[in-house]
Amino acid sequence: MSRGNGLDPKQRRALAQSLTRILDASVEEALAGLADAGPEPAQRLGMTGPPGAGKSMLICRLAARRLERDRRIGVLAIDPTSPVSQGSILGDRVRMETVAEHPALYVRSVPSRRAHDGLCDNIADLLLTMEGFGFDDVVLETVGVGQVEFAVRSLVDTVVLVLVPESGDTIQAMKAGILETADVIVVNKADLPGAGKIRAEVNAIIRRKKGDGGWLPPVIMASATEDNGIDELDDAIERHAAWLAEHRDREATRRERSRYHMQNLLLRRASEVLDGTAAESFDDALPQLFDRLVAGLTESREDKVGRRT
Amino acid sequence: MSLKGKRILIAKPGLDGHDVGAKVIALALRDAGADVIYTGLRKSPEHIARVAVDEDVDAVGLSILSGSHKELVSEIVARLDDLDAGDIKVFVGGTIPPADHEDLKGSGAAGVFTAEMTIDEVLAEMDRELAP
Numbered sequence: 001m002s003r004g005n006g007l008d009p010k011q012r013r014a015l016a017q018s019l020t021r022i023l024d025a026s027v028e029e030a031l032a033g034l035a036d037a038g039p040e041p042a043q044r045l046g047m048t049g050p051p052g053a054g055k056s057m058l059i060c061r062l063a064a065r066r067l068e069r070d071r072r073i074g075v076l077a078i079d080p081t082s083p084v085s086q087g088s089i090l091g092d093r094v095r096m097e098t099v100a101e102h103p104a105l106y107v108r109s110v111p112s113r114r115a116h117d118g119l120c121d122n123i124a125d126l127l128l129t130m131e132g133f134g135f136d137d138v139v140l141e142t143v144g145v146g147q148v149e150f151a152v153r154s155l156v157d158t159v160v161l162v163l164v165p166e167s168g169d170t171i172q173a174m175k176a177g178i179l180e181t182a183d184v185i186v187v188n189k190a191d192l193p194g195a196g197k198i199r200a201e202v203n204a205i206i207r208r209k210k211g212d213g214g215w216l217p218p219v220i221m222a223s224a225t226e227d228n229g230i231d232e233l234d235d236a237i238e239r240h241a242a243w244l245a246e247h248r249d250r251e252a253t254r255r256e257r258s259r260y261h262m263q264n265l266l267l268r269r270a271s272e273v274l275d276g277t278a279a280e281s282f283d284d285a286l287p288q289l290f291d292r293l294v295a296g297l298t299e300s301r302e303d304k305v306g307r308r309t
Numbered sequence: 310m311s312l313k314g315k316r317i318l319i320a321k322p323g324l325d326g327h328d329v330g331a332k333v334i335a336l337a338l339r340d341a342g343a344d345v346i347y348t349g350l351r352k353s354p355e356h357i358a359r360v361a362v363d364e365d366v367d368a369v370g371l372s373i374l375s376g377s378h379k380e381l382v383s384e385i386v387a388r389l390d391d392l393d394a395g396d397i398k399v400f401v402g403g404t405i406p407p408a409d410h411e412d413l414k415g416s417g418a419a420g421v422f423t424a425e426m427t428i429d430e431v432l433a434e435m436d437r438e439l440a441p
Contacts, residue, residue: 009362019365085340
């Protein structure tokens with residue numbers, strides 16, 4: 001089902017400004033902005049994988065295919081925030097230029113800020129905001145792969161893990177990790193030596209899932225720069241979506257997303273309280289300080305804990 | 310410094326392929342706490358204006374070494390106006406003769422930076438212009 005395509009300039013400006021407000025929102029502000037009933041969910045895709053694997057360019061190629069089907073596509077591309085300056089360089093757009101002019105595509109670069117799970121501070125709120133603007137697809141590009149990026153699993157429908165032939169050691173490290181949570185695995189830069197070996201290794205790991213009757217992640221050989229393997233990727237995503245429609249417990253999914261959202265709000269609130277605590281307070285005995293700060297969690301931010309600056 | 314938390318697009322319009330200056334500024338802005346969006350080389354004014362709107366930036370920094378700074382700056386300012394985003398400030402840096410500085414400011418540039426300036430001077434001026 002397509003909900004129409006292009007965003008007009010006014011909608012773009014409104015969406016962009018809403019996202020900025022939510023990026024900078026305190027927990028209190030974020031809560032105030034939440035509607036009782038969320039918007040109609042988009043098809044959410046998560047693109048994860050080590051830095052340099054080609055996630056941005058794959059998104060660009062995939063978007064080109066899906067835009068042809070009249071889908072409105074929004075991309076949130078997360079890049080790391082410097083722990084030193086709190087600044088960031090957001091460069092994912094550079095790789096998305098070939099579809100960047102399309103009226104039905106919206107790309108937003110997002111700094112990770114203090115999030116340590118490969119996502120960014122207010123990601124759950126950002127996703128809901130995007131969905132409020134009628135996107136058919138919302139694509140989330142994570143910072144890079146790691147054990148910590150399980151979080152993306154809670155937020156999206158289909159997790160696409162992007163590997164490259166040089167990822168051999170990474171795979172070793174990931175055996176019990178994100179490899180098992182990925183729904184579709186792409187070996188990108190498959191024209192490079194070692195691609196076949198990676199595919200064999202990955203297959204050996206995921207084949208263990210065979211027999212439990214669940215979804216078996218396909219492994220797709222692709223080259224984003226050559227535009228190869230993209231139709232197969234698109235097809236795998238759609239097959240996974242069809243599988244979800246038949247097998248997924250909608251209520252459980254909604255609850256899991258809600259749980260992540262709540263965890264995220266609580267952690268942010270804890271950070272706000274810590275930020276508002278004077279340095280000398282940490283001289284105090286920790287049990288007493290703990291009780292005081294926990295009490296502070298429910299205080300209004302109006303008191304002393306401001307937006308982090 | 311009020312650059313902290315600001316969103317700034319660093320873009321290279323026109324045909325010259327030298328982006329060292331753009332990257333140096335991008336890194337300096339990041340180190341000052343800004344979120345810097347970088348678009349790559351040879352972007353059209355329409356493209357730069359659209360990205361500026363989509364990314365909801367506070368300012369656009371243009372790096373131009375091709376000599377066509379006058380045309381490109383007025384074009385980008387006009388495209389931003391078309392998109393109802395005239396409040397986004399435009400800065401320009403590069404090989405820009407002193408004689409052109411006033412013209413550029415007349416066409417809407419909030420600041421003009423040259424190779425003679427230090428990074429700190431550039432940041433200080435952007436900071437002043439973007440202060441609330």
